[in-house]
Every structure is written in C-alpha cells, then in structure tokens.
Amino acid sequence: MKIAVVLRQTVDLVEELELSEDETDIEREYLALKLSEWDEQALEEALLLAEETGGEVSVVALDEPDVEQTLYTALAKGAAHAVKLTGLPDELRWSGPRAAILAEQLRDQFDLVLTGVQTTEDLDGQISGLLAGRLGLPHVAAVVAAHADDDGRTVRVEQELAGGVIHELAVELPAVIGVQSARRPPRYVPISRIRAAISAGGIEAVPAPVVPAETINVRRLFTPRSSSQAEMLTGDADAVAERLAAILAEHEIVSRTGGAA
Amino acid sequence: MSKDVFVLIEHHDGAVTEATHELLASARSLAAATGGRAVACLLGQDARPLAEGLAADAVLLEQDDALAAFVPEAYVAALAALIATHDPRLLLITNSTVGIDVAAPLAVRSGRPLIAYCEALALEGDTLVATSHVYGGRLRAEIELRGPAIVTVVGAGLAVARGDGEPLPAPAAAAAPAIELVPAPDLSGLRTRFIARREPDDGDVDITREDVLVSVGRGIDGAENIELAQELADALGGAVSGSRPVIDAGWLPKTRQVGKSGKRVKPRLYLACGISGAPEHLEGLAGPELLVAINTDPNAPIFDVADYGTTEDLFDVLPALVEALQTAGA
Numbered sequence: 001m002k003i004a005v006v007l008r009q010t011v012d013l014v015e016e017l018e019l020s021e022d023e024t025d026i027e028r029e030y031l032a033l034k035l036s037e038w039d040e041q042a043l044e045e046a047l048l049l050a051e052e053t054g055g056e057v058s059v060v061a062l063d064e065p066d067v068e069q070t071l072y073t074a075l076a077k078g079a080a081h082a083v084k085l086t087g088l089p090d091e092l093r094w095s096g097p098r099a100a101i102l103a104e105q106l107r108d109q110f111d112l113v114l115t116g117v118q119t120t121e122d123l124d125g126q127i128s129g130l131l132a133g134r135l136g137l138p139h140v141a142a143v144v145a146a147h148a149d150d151d152g153r154t155v156r157v158e159q160e161l162a163g164g165v166i167h168e169l170a171v172e173l174p175a176v177i178g179v180q181s182a183r184r185p186p187r188y189v190p191i192s193r194i195r196a197a198i199s200a201g202g203i204e205a206v207p208a209p210v211v212p213a214e215t216i217n218v219r220r221l222f223t224p225r226s227s228s229q230a231e232m233l234t235g236d237a238d239a240v241a242e243r244l245a246a247i248l249a250e251h252e253i254v255s256r257t258g259g260a261a
Numbered sequence: 262m263s264k265d266v267f268v269l270i271e272h273h274d275g276a277v278t279e280a281t282h283e284l285l286a287s288a289r290s291l292a293a294a295t296g297g298r299a300v301a302c303l304l305g306q307d308a309r310p311l312a313e314g315l316a317a318d319a320v321l322l323e324q325d326d327a328l329a330a331f332v333p334e335a336y337v338a339a340l341a342a343l344i345a346t347h348d349p350r351l352l353l354i355t356n357s358t359v360g361i362d363v364a365a366p367l368a369v370r371s372g373r374p375l376i377a378y379c380e381a382l383a384l385e386g387d388t389l390v391a392t393s394h395v396y397g398g399r400l401r402a403e404i405e406l407r408g409p410a411i412v413t414v415v416g417a418g419l420a421v422a423r424g425d426g427e428p429l430p431a432p433a434a435a436a437a438p439a440i441e442l443v444p445a446p447d448l449s450g451l452r453t454r455f456i457a458r459r460e461p462d463d464g465d466v467d468i469t470r471e472d473v474l475v476s477v478g479r480g481i482d483g484a485e486n487i488e489l490a491q492e493l494a495d496a497l498g499g500a501v502s503g504s505r506p507v508i509d510a511g512w513l514p515k516t517r518q519v520g521k522s523g524k525r526v527k528p529r530l531y532l533a534c535g536i537s538g539a540p541e542h543l544e545g546l547a548g549p550e551l552l553v554a555i556n557t558d559p560n561a562p563i564f565d566v567a568d569y570g571t572t573e574d575l576f577d578v579l580p581a582l583v584e585a586l587q588t589a590g591a
Contacts, residue, residue: 129365237577
C-alpha cells in the first residue's frame, strides 16, 4: 500500500502572536514553526498501517521554515520518501490554495492519503476534506484507527464522534483520511537517528505544481476581548493556594474547614 | 442565489444534537433579517418524526437507506444535490466530527467558500461578515462573505448581529415547519460503508456527574504527574479529567476526556491545570459555576473564560492547595 502523509508546519502557540501592520496576518519573520500536532498523529498511524501491510509511507510538505527538520524526523521514524514542494506562491496562509497545490502533487500517486484532522490555521477548511474534494475521493475525518483489509483494497477506520462514540466505516481505496489521533502515541526517535537521516540526505525537492485557487477575504485579525477576563491571583504558589482555598470556601465548594463541602 | 439560510441537521441515535437546535435558532434570526427562510436539511431513513420537531420555516427531508447512519460520502452527495437545486445563501453546519468531515469536500464540490470555526455573523448591508477562531482561539478573524458560502460553527450557538453590533432579535416562536420530501440523489455507488456504532466503555467514573473536576492538560507533562491532580481531586471530593493531548498520550482513559470529541461537563468547580483552552476543549464546558485556570502561559486563552487564574507553576500550586485545604481542616 502506498501511503502519503501531508505534513504542515504551523505556528507554535507558545509564541506571542503579533499582528502584521495591515492586521490581516501575523508577523512571521521571527516566528518558530513546528509540525502540526495532528499531522504528527497522522504520520504515526500511517507508519503503523505500513508496518501491518508491508506498504510504504511518503511524507509531503510545502517548503516552509524548519520543514527539513520535520521531514528528516519523519524519515528517521520510518518514512520511505520525503518530498518538499518548492517555489511556492506568496499567498498560502489559509488551507484552500495549499490544498490545490497538494492535490495536484498527490493525484493518482497513492492508495491512501493521511493528514491531521485539523491545524490551528484552517480558517477556510481542513486540508484532508479539501484534498478529498479536489481529488474526488472518499473522505473520513476524526479517525482514531485505520486498518487495511486483507484484500488491500479497503481500509476500516474508526471515526470518533462526540462523547467518545465510535463509528466503524469501511472505505474503498484510494481515499483520504483526517487523523484525530493514532492508535499509539507518536513514536520517539533518538536524535542520533535524525542526525543519520540528515547525513543521508533524502529529501526530494520538487517544484510545486502551479494551480490557480481562490482564497478567502480576511478583513482583519484581532485579539478577542474577553467579556469575563480571569481575576489573576498573584504571589507565590503558597499565597495563590491560600487564596484559592478561601475562594473555594466562599463558593461553598469546600467547607470553611477544608475538605469537600 | 436565494436568501435562505440552510442548516444541516445533525442527529444520532434518533436525536437531534443540542448544538444543531441552537444553530437553527440563529439561522431563524438571520433569515428573518435577510428576508429568507431558515431551512433544515434533514438526511436519514424514516426521519420524518425528527423533522416534525424542528424549529425551522421548512424542512428538506432526504430519505435513503444509505443515509440511515452518518456516512460522510453519502452526506456530501445528498447536500451537494440540495445546494445545486436550491442555491441557498448560507449552509450552516456545527463544527462537530460530522461538520469537519462534510464541509470541506462539499465546499469544493459545490464551488462555494468555506468559513470554519465561526462564532458570529454580522449583516453589513448585503455583506455578511463572519468572525472565526484561528490559532487555537488566540486570535479572531473577520471574513467578508459577499456571495453564497458554507460556514461551520464552533461553541454554543452562533451570535448573529447587524453591522453596528446590535444583536438580531430572537426568532418568533416557530410554527410547525413545512416538510418537503426531496428525492435523494443516486447513492448506490458509494465507496464508504457504515459498519457499526460503538458506545464508550462506561465502567469508569462518569465525569459529567462530578461536582468537582481537576482537569489536566499537556502542562501536566507525563502520566507520573497525574497523581498530583488525583490528590487534589481527592481532597476536593472530585475526579480527575483531561484535555485531548492527555488522553492521546495515554495518561488518562478516554472516559475522562473533556471537549468536543470527549464529554460535555458542567461541574460546580472546573480547575484547569496546564490546559491552554483551545476551542475544541472549551466546547466541552457547559458553563461550570467556577472556573479556575493554572497555566504558566499568561496568554493562554483559558484565562479569557476563567473566573480566576494564576501563572504560577501547577507543580507548585497543586500540592500547596492540597496542603492549604488540609490546614484549613486541621
């Protein structure tokens, strides 16, 4: 089974986000990017599936800051191929134009395309669904396990709905899957193996297909003004704990003498 | 393009979801302001009893064996047919698994833009302006919609307003909707097949019934640290719950997950420890009486919804709080 995993570099949300001058984007010049956490889950599920079927995993990403580290890590984890799409157009903030490029790159090349169920930058839709739409393939999102049937033509997926309810679906290949979480936590790969992958090279740089795609009209970004900002408790941990204990007593969540009310 | 506002009716196990009912109410306010109708799109098999309970101006009911359970491919085909025939201004879908699964392929297929994670729509003349969450809820984006669009909606309901910010009036009491039976498109060639539905194991603590939840996020930093939260939960007579990364990492069982893909909880006290407050997590909070957030990141969105917060380290605050409670009880 030939499996593609689409990986995306996203903003690390521990960073302070500053708006660009025209307020339609964030300042990106000094921003650290990291692999989207859902894509990391998709890679793990793909590697598990490939191990079970004797298939191989190719990872595909757009050429964005720090993407080599992500692709080499994927190779060190067991991906067979890594493709970096270069020569990208300027306007790639949101998902629609990204999906247009990726769909042309992936078209007719793979039995199964996996990617994270979402990223933090999907203002105009999630990549997996947009890819499926463009490729005309069946799509299942929020998948928490995927197993290949013996005939190699179908995958059985578990889709997670609200409240932990699971739907089992059988999907004929080729198909696109948006992974919520892998069956197992993503594997650890020692830094020595990543260094070995870097030494071996192996990232294929491919010019990105040129595809016209419309994008949405974002008027501005802004920081939400909360209607109920938290009252911040200051002082060291002991002072905060004392105050919290008093608040819990005021709300009669604990009795005035501690313990559950 | 018609002026109608369509809503996909999400239903499971014979019941329409609460979020869908809330979305229908917003759709009725919006449709009343734009001169259109709020139209419920109900897909299913023998779903007429559900149609009769919907507070909509009209219900378009597509019935087919292939629509008996949620099969994404079938839903996309059925909705694409409705859009092609009726050309609504908007199709609103809740940002559930169903919404995430269906909206993007449908947007491509119907040639309409998709706006995801929307929390509010404002009517500025003929233009609709959507406000959406982006970057894990840290920022909002305003997007102009001049033509037809598909919108997925986060959180508890969609706020609808005029351009000056004045909320649109609540919809009048709904009369019984006009139910129109619409032939489903040919669904015989689907490549996706529903096999089974599985309910979650219920052998664990039911976090929806707990008065106190000490809830841990990624900041708890390992299964070995759950004990700290458990000690505090024991002192408070509550239980430990967690956000999705904690469950995915296997540090807590699935039954303890709060959020969109977990459970919706309404405890008296929700103590969020090392939880950033991503929109998917906040969707699991049905208005706790008291929300306290402990997070070293002062910009974490959880502080926007918490009553009290601290940026002190949870590894210091949790034991200190256990001790403070014990001291008070000594």
